[in-house]
Amino acid sequence: MDRQKRLGEEPIGSLLLKFSVPAIIGMMVNALYNVVDRIFIGNIPDIGKDALTGVGITLPIMTIIMAFGMLVGIGTATAISIRLGQGKKEEAENILGNAFVLLIITGVVITIVGLLTMEPVLNAFGASEVTLKYAKQFIQVIFIGSIFNVMGFGLNHSIRADGNPKIAMFTMLIGAILNTILEPIFIFVLHLGVRGGAAATVISQFISMLWILNYFTRGNSILKLRVKNFKLKKEFIISIFAIGISPFAMQLASSVVQIISNNALRNYGGDVSIAAMSIISSVAMIFMMPIFGINQGSLPIIGYNYGAKKYERVKEAVKKASIGATAIVVVGFLVVEIVPHFVITIFNSDAELVRVGSNGLRIFLFMLPVVGFQAISANYFQSIGKAKMAMFLSLLRQVILLIPLLIILPIFFKLNGVWLAGPISDVLSALITAIVFYKDVKALK
Template sequence: MAKVSADQLGSESIGKLLVKQAVPASIGILVMSLNVLVDSIFVGNWIGSIAIAAINVVLPVSFFIAALGMSVGIGGSSIISRALGANNREKALKTFGNQIALTLLITIIMVILGLTYVDSIIPAFGGKGRIFDPAKVYYTIVLYGVPFLALCMMGNTVIRAEGKPKFAMIAMIIPSIGNLVMDYIFIYIFDWGMAGAAWATTIGYVLCFSYVLYFFISKNSELKIGWHHLKFHLPILKEIGSLGFVTLARQATTSIVYLLMNNILFGLGGEAMVAVYAIVGRMLMFALFPVFGVTQGFLPIAGFNYGAGKYQRVRESISTAIKYAAIMASVVFVGLMIFPAEIASLFLSSKEGISASELAVNAYVLEHTPTAMRLVFAATPIIALQLIGAAYFQAIGKAIPALLLTLTRQGFFFIPLIIILPNYLGELGVWLAFPIADVLATMITGYYLRKEMKKELS
């Protein structure tokens, strides 16, 4: 696969450049998503559907801590892309050094707090009834590996900002393959249950960190920092914080959504309904991988060319990214509308000798998941505009509009909808909240993106 240098971001054809950036990002996201998907299938078949619900309870907590690293990474990478575009290499080095130090400091503190208050956190996120014990086992082990994941997420965005998408892709593939291999060994062969699933995930994080570390100390990276670059530089920290807060706010909102959804659905249908949401949630991570890949590929292209003052190329990158992402989203939409029952059945155990309660949960999940999946993904063809529009403002360093547009779907629309609609429509109201929020958020994002392009990029 062709390697892209930082300078090529400002000279090569936008279409070809977006393919070079987006394909590795999409493959990396696909493999990571497949990891989550297959991991859930293994857990559901080898441990049980309650175990899937338990992992769904833990994910928002561990993902939030990992998102601290991602937010530092994306915030700093926006600075790095623009600094490289403006030929200011020293600022890029200082930014990267500050990203490393800040990620380590924040995530270690969060892990300590997370382990201290474990018995309060798990029930708050819906880990009640039979879900609590397996969720606690999984949570405690996985949390030890989360700082490694945070450093991987931070480093991955910097690798992409350097114009090295192939290496970013490999960094995402390694932990996924490692996790699946360890799943087979720890769960199927050693029969360690939830502890095995947790150790497999943690080892995957460590493998990812090892590769990212190798990239930056090898000749592949252009960012060779010294110890002095790790010293906190207040103006850079402020800029990382203002831009990274967009990603952090998005993930914090996602964690709040998981908290609300798990609790609301537990009240509507108990552990089985939480398992339905766990399967739908896995498909939200997996099915949209090509759209997220285009978005990730778009970020360094837009940031570099904006920093270089090449506004026509920025306009072209926006329109091309939206077109590519919309095509991908439409293909995903068709598949999910046709095969929801077949997808749901993959997560459920068919082995002989499972308990009557497990059989009852499986029957409930298989009955309710297809309708839920069709409603959740009903507005998928239009989300490309929403994602690329919000990403554009983040890429060019405009933190406030990026933050507001990022929060529009989940914060301003979705959370109020899932609180209000179930009171009148029950379970149906929960699933209808997804497409309604998508449509409203896309309309607002489209309006502000068009206004910005006329004002700044004409």
């Protein structure tokens, strides 16, 4: 059966497995970039805790870089899926070509702006005199290779929209395996320290990018990168940005949260609490990346069937995706509540960090079980092209609720106030999302 035709005809459960499992593996592999960085950097002799804090300071910047990859990447993938569902292959190929150019421009701008503003930005993001050095060493290398990051991450979404989720998975797998091999060599064997960790990440992202470009030029892709489609066209740019603005805004919001959080942590808990949050973020990422994988896998299924007006298949896809997502986050909840000390010591065994981190981990991720449904529901609106609602629901958890809580709660509960902001925001956003989602789904006819 034709790869695109099967989106509208094969059983939804089978499609979700075919598309989401590779995407989940791919996203888990993608999470390893940051998690492996933190594990190896956190275990550098003598400087591990301070270096881990420094890398934690750069997290908002890493999030912003990923945001631009999502703006173009997810916007492109959704636009392509909908047009393929409508039978407009040539227009989908035009969008892919425009996305390629947009990602190049984005990567170059990030490199230039990042290198020029690095130190004041890191200071504003919560760096101290001790941790600034390590933060600069790490993020400088990341900025230099940012074009590989946004290009690989952005175009990988389009491979799934092209109907080839396994290739998308292998793309991330290649990069993550290479990163895991290079990290200890660069950090411990070549004694490059924090810079070595960043260099391993950049080299791995470069290889992933080459793999993707080969797929869209010489591989068996339905859509091809053609020079004639590199000329930017207003209607395609608007189409990409209109849909991609929701995950972009969510990621930017996440970076704002990280900045506010880092400063609150520094004020109420010192550098050790920032190191703890760096670990907590890595742990949360391990369990959230599968949810993003389910979202990516379901995106072309929902988008295609919505474009083809097969609404019962749309509903079934969302329902089954929500069940799978909830199962994953419940497992994550059990892990962080039962063995928090063990989780923290994987990154660093400093007694104070283990104590602060374990307490923060259990509180901050206490409402993890409701996050799966909230994320899938927001993705539903994104998949069908309702960018404004998708953006609202995404911002609800990351900005509208979380930022005020991060500002207000520490005033009364000090460091615990920072940790409490997470679960309160999670449960309130899930309740509001449920109301909006069920109302919209019932209207599908």
